[in-house]
Amino acid sequence: MRLPLPEKAEAFLKRVGPLYLGGTFRKAATGEVFPVLNPATGEVLARVARGGKEDVDQAVALARKALEGSWGRTSPDERGRLLFRLSELIEAHADTLAALEALNVGKPYAEARTADIPLVAQHFRYFAGWATKWGGEVLPVSFPGEYLAYTRREPVGVVGAITPWNFPLLIASWKLAPALAVGCTVILKPSELTPLTALYLAELMEEAGFPKGTVSVIPGYGEEAGAALVAHPGVDKISFTGSVEVGKGILKQAAETLKRVTLELGGKSPVILLEDADPKRVLKGALFASFFNQGEVCAAGSRLFVPKSKLDYFLENLVTGAQAIQQGHPLDPRTQMGPLISREHMERVLGYVQRGLEEGATLLTGGEPNPGAGPGFFVKPTIFLAEDGQTIAREEIFGPVLSVLPYEDPEEVARRANATPYGLAAGIFGQDMRRAIRLAHALKAGTVWINGYLLLDAASPWGGYKESGIGREMGRYALEHYTEVKSVWLNLT
Template identity: 50%
Template sequence: MQQPDNSRRDATLVDPRVKDFLRRPHRLLIDGQWVNADSGESFPVIDPATAGIIASAAAGGKRDIDLAVSAARRALEGGVWSRLAPSERARLLWRLADLIAVHAEEFAQIETLDNGMPIAFARDFFVPAACEHFRYAAGWCTKVSGDTVPVSLPGEWHAYTRREPVGVVAQIVAWNVPLMMAAMKIAPALAAGCTVVLKPAEETPLSALRLGELALEAGLPPGVLNIVTGDGGNAGAALAAHPGVDKVSFTGSTEVGRLIVKASAGNLKKVSLELGGKSPVFVFPDADLPAAIAGAANAIFFNSGQVCAAGSRLYIHERVYDEVVAGVAAIASQLRLGHGLDAGTEMGPLVSASQVERVKGYILAGILAGARVLNEERRTELGGYFVGPTVLGSTTPDMTVVREEIFGPVVCAMRFSDEEVDAIAVQANDTCYGLAAGIWTKDLNIAHRLASRIRGGTVWVNSHSVLDPALPWGGLKLSGWGREMGREGIDAYLETKSVAIHLG
């Protein structure tokens, strides 16, 4: 079994600018100023690869949320933001994207130290994707428009619609892809003309705070973007329930999503939810099997399985089952575990000790129910929150590992024998979730027919977890409400107003 070479991980790997950032006091961004939490308290920020404290962040609470929402309201209704030309908003968003690109290596290292992901993931995908979300949204600033409407009222009328910002937006993001997730929420909201109060996950607050620094450098007016760090039970709950918030956009677990819905009822604020998933991946016998094997493994082991669209249910046609499952298990047995800053690390830790306990609990439950681990057990000598990639065979649809979201590097392999699309779609839809699915086949007939029958927000064919700012993203059933990205992502932050003028 291959072990990581820990000798390559030392202080020289960390950029001096990142070291300086980590040493700084991390306060709350409210009304264009960095301020201490009202309580004066802070919480530790942990490197999940070592379980060591790398920084501390202000523990925001209800009073801080009140101040942030008030600042956002002032910026929306009486400040510079409400009077800014759309082209100026576009320039500010583009300028922020450029600043992220200039500081890309800093962001990559901050994400790795805070979240645990291999730095290649942050450097090559998540940080550039954050830039692209701001650039894509910038293009929409000058393209939000209404329509003239021919009405059938008696007399002569000029009727038209206006598209206006929904208002003050609360955005609560998860810890698995912190920077990109913040960007994909902040960018469309600002493009639509809204103002934002962002609450990053308490496990991973650092990249959002660095983003806040660059937002001020880019020239965002005070109160347009406010960032309050803190835990979900205090800062998050206060933000979701705040009567001064017009909309909540949340990404996280289905359980917390339900709490967000309840909290929003007070003033009937609008809610967008991007929640959990139990995404199926189907491998047909005609597929490019080497590509399908690599793709199926990446679908579940990428980012240590901490991906809402992770391909955690792997359905393989019986004619190629042995070859595919052996290939995925071999990849699982060879993936290099280690600290994200180590050269060659292919899979990092889980985000926290509680996540380790959760994932190990599901693996044990599966084994006790009759599942078999098909790959070599992986260990690391690092003291962080590691769980090795796990391929489970002999799984059945009634097992909890098959039915419930694990959010870790655990895949359940199952056979199918019927190539009838309707029967396969029943297996894909046999879940309370409806986020995504993957299909590996060269047969366009199967691909199109099955894609149309799957109850999910996204279907990939001969790929998995491929996102683009122009493609809408979101789920059905317990996977959430609404869509992010694309035109729908802008529309989520807009209201339609009808204006009817009686001309005589």
């Protein structure tokens, strides 16, 4: 049983193809296209323009023109009104956007409809309010004489936003909304695996009335369109979400032109169960932390620290819970977990499973494809009893693979949890709030959840310590990365 595809989504899949260049949908400069697949079936959903260097050059020229012209002259109130209008259009098209996201990413439609798309609308609405509230201040200077000294917050300029395939529209909103709120122009390069909702968003931005050149959407490959965006001297800032390896490469390349750079990268997030944790809440939370969105989450709780005294109970119930997860087509309302994004990624995840077995980890459930769920790239929810030094407990797998790590000494948990190059997020489950808060303060992570997991809101900052990134998305903290601070002095004598 599958939900019917919304008429607007069906119509969009028939017309989608051109890239969006500063207010005009057109073919790529080379005329080339690439296929976009449905990971649940392996079938082609659409063929999309393959953007490259020449398209990026044109987008930057249009963005610069808009920055110095129509968009640059747009008042803060008008910027806020346009962002708010866009949030309304996103809500009006929520069913269509959720269906496209589900088909293209492989995530269950219910997750896209109740989590991703409402959060996208929330981000544009939240930053619409900041458009009229983010400014400078008068400074109490003490230099001899009489002066009026104040600061201005000015847009950093043309922003290149490079987004991943796991939450395509949501992460695009993390970058677009604050950048537009403060007056930047943006060139969005979505993942070549999942460009559909970004192109649909471009249509909604047209309907909302954003001036020409304010936003471009250039689907294409990272080594072509993405690299051209990072190298372009007319791009003032890069905001990237993706792998640590690519993030490091972007940072090196951006140094050539001294671009501003923010990076939201990988993670190997710990979930720590304290001795007094509520068993029912813990089981539900641990399964959600690890297997939500097929485990294709940078903050997936893929290391579960369990007290040895409770290990047998939790292993038995975790395995039972994982085996009960219903896999299937994203548009089937019974589906709780969909396919992985591609065959290549499925093979990568299964390679980690094999590595775990070779290194002596104990496979408790899963660890193999699930052809019964469909012809696509399905992998069963997988649980290992592992040790800290094993590869599956150290490296980011980005799939439905959970490593359970027993512990005896509560004082050692923070040290073990921090023994990783990552520091994106962490979870703690327990009833003694004093202990939980002390542990939260000891963890080297940008976000720590207590008795919950993957709690996100536009007002709360998101980003990581160590190799999990540089800078923050969301909240007022994001605005700092899209503005320059100018100090102005006026001699009053």
